[in-house]
Amino acid sequence: MRHSALLRSGTGLERPGAVRDVAQHEIPTAPAADEDRGNDARLDHFVVRHGVRCAGAHLIIDIYDGERLDEIEHIERTLRRCIDAAGATLLHIHLHAFQPNGVSGVAVLAESHISIHTWPEAGYAALDVFMCGEAAPEACVPILREAFAAKRVAVSELLRGQGV
Secondary structure, eight states, rough: OOOOHHHHHHHTTOOOOEEEEESSSOOOOEEHHHHHHGGOOOOOOEEETTEEEEEEEEEEEEEEOOOOOTTTHHHHHHHHHHHHHTTEEEEEEEOOOOOOOOEEEEEEEEEEEEEEEGGGGEEEEEEEEEEEEEOGGHHHHHHHHHHHHHHHEEEEEEEEEOOO
């Protein structure tokens, strides 16, 4: 059975690994709807980006020739720095260190999420940074470049929810 098939089925995931599961003590709640907008009004957090109204920007970030991609504490600190720089609100972080190497995890944000998957043996990491509202996902890129001493960073941007 191919390794990717094992991941889809959940088989083989019982291998031991360090798990890092950190929740914020206070989870922010959405602000009350503006009374002038009516009882059914809500904040949709849609934004205009590059002249397009959308739900938010989704950055696909590839880190090449990176370092420290197997250090779970360093990865957690880096994600927290990204969240602060982007002006986002952390709800929960869950990181898992695989044996013999690699880390996967997600930071769940009020504005959406940041996910990371690393292959330290190849010096590669794949990240998704999706944020809506006033958060600035592009602020994560220089932090990631510096934190992982990446020789090359590739970024693709998708505008989610166009036309909604």
